[in-house]
Amino acid sequence: MKRVGVIGASGYTGLELMRIIFSHQKLEVSMLTARKYVTERVSKLYPSLTGFFDFDFKEYKSELIAESCDAVFLALPHGESMKVAKELLDYGIKIVDLSADFRFHDANEYEKFYGMKHVCPEIAESAVYGLTEIMRREIESASIIANPGCYPTASLVGLYPLAKNDLISGTVVIDAKSGVSGAGRKLSLDTHYPQVSDSICPYSVFFHRHQPEIERQLVSYSSGSAGDVVFVPHLTPMNRGILCTMYVPLKTAMRFDDVFSLYQQNYSNEKFIKLLERGVYPSTKNVQGTNNVHISFEVKNGGNELIVMSAVDNLMKGGAGQAVQNMNLMLGLKEEEGLMFPGLFP
Amino acid sequence: MKRVGVIGASGYTGLELMRIIFSHQKLEVSMLTARKYVTERVSKLYPSLTGFFDFDFKEYKSELIAESCDAVFLALPHGESMKVAKELLDYGIKIVDLSADFRFHDANEYEKFYGMKHVCPEIAESAVYGLTEIMRREIESASIIANPGCYPTASLVGLYPLAKNDLISGTVVIDAKSGVSGAGRKLSLDTHYPQVSDSICPYSVFFHRHQPEIERQLVSYSSGSAGDVVFVPHLTPMNRGILCTMYVPLKTAMRFDDVFSLYQQNYSNEKFIKLLERGVYPSTKNVQGTNNVHISFEVKNGGNELIVMSAVDNLMKGGAGQAVQNMNLMLGLKEEEGLMFPGLFP
Amino acid sequence: MKRVGVIGASGYTGLELMRIIFSHQKLEVSMLTARKYVTERVSKLYPSLTGFFDFDFKEYKSELIAESCDAVFLALPHGESMKVAKELLDYGIKIVDLSADFRFHDANEYEKFYGMKHVCPEIAESAVYGLTEIMRREIESASIIANPGCYPTASLVGLYPLAKNDLISGTVVIDAKSGVSGAGRKLSLDTHYPQVSDSICPYSVFFHRHQPEIERQLVSYSSGSAGDVVFVPHLTPMNRGILCTMYVPLKTAMRFDDVFSLYQQNYSNEKFIKLLERGVYPSTKNVQGTNNVHISFEVKNGGNELIVMSAVDNLMKGGAGQAVQNMNLMLGLKEEEGLMFPGLFP
């Protein structure tokens, strides 16, 4: 049994980590911290945990963490993870960081998109980008993982086979739809029920920080031949889920079967990536509560316009689920441990 | 007071027509037909009308309609409108048809996309496509209007200034999101609450019949320079509303202000088209229950990639509202009569 | 044309007042105030008003209001209305107050339930409780109206014929369900989309401040024979609407037809109260966006257990709609002016 801590555990990602770990056979939570809720019981904040997880939140103290944890999940806001990563690594604690702090190898880019000085650029340089299916090898031997953003996960799993094989020609349009839990537990008018329910709207058009995250990865998969992305996220009246509808100009025309084969080659052994039959499209409810990615595509006869659709649960494969998947690998456990279950439908 | 009939009044579009006409100062309903509900009271089907609209549904009989109506709305299924249009026109009754039966001048195209023989191609040829802001002149003198589809309305209002001025280069991607009322009152698993609520999914990828409808219109606005469209609709967990996010490759780079001016030139006198300030994006809730179109756009600095976003209420500007707007014009009334009200928010 | 001001216009009730008045033939808005948004355009806060209501919010200044307004709606928080009522009345301005400040004739009761000192108890004593259908006469000659709470409106319209005729025996259970807009525009975790969507829960059990408001009114209708109420509100995952399911022990058994007749006697001339046919129950969507009250009831054969169900739109008949209804009466207009329209369905 490996002992893990959740640092910054009061948000929805923290809650989701607790939920997963509760049913995980090889991990146990040994420490929970949340600055604003020190000494409060977890189940008071989240009554869904009543009788399952009656821990108290503690204050963050690195030496206590060192004593009690083999590894930690950092579920802190952007800018906070980088402040604690170094000391935890120095204690020999493995880290899966769910913030954006280590998602760009080049700290200058981080500083540009997130508007803050990076305090440990050398760690950013060596952190492994934790899109598990693509970076599995590197993750196994990493000491710190930058867990991908929710939108990048949904997008990149869908685009990887194309980028790696140099099939993309020009700009990919990613029209993304996210449930409101993606905005977290922090209050804002944009997530106030009467404003957002029963209504859909775009936001951060051209300026969402996940766009450069996606682009850097596409560049790396394709040695630079791909990477130009137009990304528009939409706030959608649902709790969980991300659907990406991606419009991909191909270098040459492909038939549906060719595309399907390509994806099968890449993903047929993957436990969490499901290629849907032709004509069945991803619905976010079908991946609700799971670590699964549902993918399908459609191609015009003889055309070079490909549409790739992918759905994930933003708090699972787009967050806590993938974090546990990565943690499993880092700790030498089976990758799928604690994560193999179908979606909650309806 | 003009007397109008609603033929096929039992669906959501019929209901919406009744709701509008109830508050309309110059129109009154003089006939309602609905095959399945003959002799039943309207308010029994729709208790929201209790005390306002206690008519009975009648059987369709052209001679009775001729006696009692100056004009009619046909809210019939595709394939049914064309069966009655001729006899009603012969009686001198003006028609706004909300089905697709007269949206293609070339009946062969209709037959191709809707899979049925057209029974009066000559009427299709002369019917006016009722996108009011664009076809106002022709509508005023028409005897039959083909009211546009909901998706085409939202899309075309957003693209018209660009198409007319020959600014579009290549394929426009239209990623469209519709509320469930767009699928009508007919039962199906896809619109069963537990299946569709709290979840988003694409459908009819590449094959939705509104795609050719949009394309034909774009061709006509641009004399053929525009018209290539990739259209993907999404079923969205909300009642009403269509949001179109449109990715438009421009022939030459434009600045935001240039685009804004262009739209102002076209639309500043329009009563139902609202250009939002930069940075404010359309939200379907903001047009709920109205005939308004909200439009905004975003352009990359110096780029030639333009994003146009438009929102309508699918049952109003995307259906019954625009139908009344067209009827007003046909009957010599003020275009905005009965339609000038802001949205129901929240 | 009467000129009215909306004081504290930035909340959902203020928005709803603007929406109604925009279509009202005899009222026009001549002043809008909102402390936090002075000089800001209304449509910036509420894009649904774009092109309809492009006023700026002003600061509250009584002399300016006196110059520009014949009457005002106070849409201020509890405790704020009483601070301005006196000076406005002294200017001869008529007031409809949507807060709770004047709902209790006895200021001591207000102080007990709202936990603040009342600054003008003499005005509270003379203010008329604006449940229009019941207090019509008094409203016509009033200078200040205490507009009822949303729950009391839905409850009292349903219970009035029983209370007035002394038919209630003992404690009435009111199980009430409200949409989230009832909690207003103020942010809280309870109205944060991911917390409240797709879930129902009770709140303020036994301690909601609308319970004594309901009780005082029942006492007054029945000369004290009725008035014992158990009231439990529930936060329901919808935007608008209140449904009250009321369990009424009758003094003697009544048949359905007797109950129906009783309600017809009281309400058959009412423009906004609709008695539904037996077996049709109120659905909040059927009154969406309207000033209507839908009522139905069910009685066990020969039993003395009566169930009364009533539905209103909390922002309309439960707020702004009834406020305009009262204002119409105070200003000598037709009571239903600007308010006669069926619901937005679906």
Add this chain to the structure above:
Amino acid sequence: MKRVGVIGASGYTGLELMRIIFSHQKLEVSMLTARKYVTERVSKLYPSLTGFFDFDFKEYKSELIAESCDAVFLALPHGESMKVAKELLDYGIKIVDLSADFRFHDANEYEKFYGMKHVCPEIAESAVYGLTEIMRREIESASIIANPGCYPTASLVGLYPLAKNDLISGTVVIDAKSGVSGAGRKLSLDTHYPQVSDSICPYSVFFHRHQPEIERQLVSYSSGSAGDVVFVPHLTPMNRGILCTMYVPLKTAMRFDDVFSLYQQNYSNEKFIKLLERGVYPSTKNVQGTNNVHISFEVKNGGNELIVMSAVDNLMKGGAGQAVQNMNLMLGLKEEEGLMFPGLFP
């Protein structure tokens, strides 16, 4: 590993059984039948199972079931279970029946409330009503379990400690709110998204068939001193969940602490029943996807009016979850096997 069949597996309860059993360490599905979908793959009907549960639906044949199953869940419509129960029992197959067919010991009552002739009244007489926490002993040795209805489960767990101790005086009002999945997968206008979303309404007032089911059980717990129930269910715009707000007249006044102690005595060892702290009320989202029951109560100081609130997931503790709990007991497994997980929140 015990082999179980799911007979009538195509509905939401069948799906939920598959979801649970997939993660269950001691049960495996060995047979799935669904008349309408014979030879079809389960994941085609429910893409959420893709890659997890790629079985085909089979035709129902008792001899094949006898060969392949140790026990079965009957997830058939009312009236169908009783047709197959006898032959399966004769094969020695244990049964958990999720229909109402065996919920009344007296077949005459079944016939009265369900309007059909009972074909095996002797089995009805001996079947055990599977409210696990109350009937644990009898369940362990039963060969056929009548799994309780969703509303009765939520209600009875909340009322049992009171009924057993003879504390209830007179009629209990149960105001119940259910998510739409409670109506199953069958299409109807009442569950059509545009009709039901964003709206709440009562149904089956005084005539719901779960009312006599609740009453019979209360009578049996209390030896007849309790059992008079007024039951009003409401269709609520959410997927899953039942909330019961129960208004209980007590024989004598009780303090909160006394009530709390009483419930603790009954439930403190229960794994699925969670008593919430005072002031925390059940929210259906907090039990989403789980077999848990959340209970709280509120009592007026010194009053004899008690309010009990309980929440369950209608498809879990109100259906498939409790069915597995019962199956575990019947098969000699640990009662909680495969069911111990906290809710999916948000």
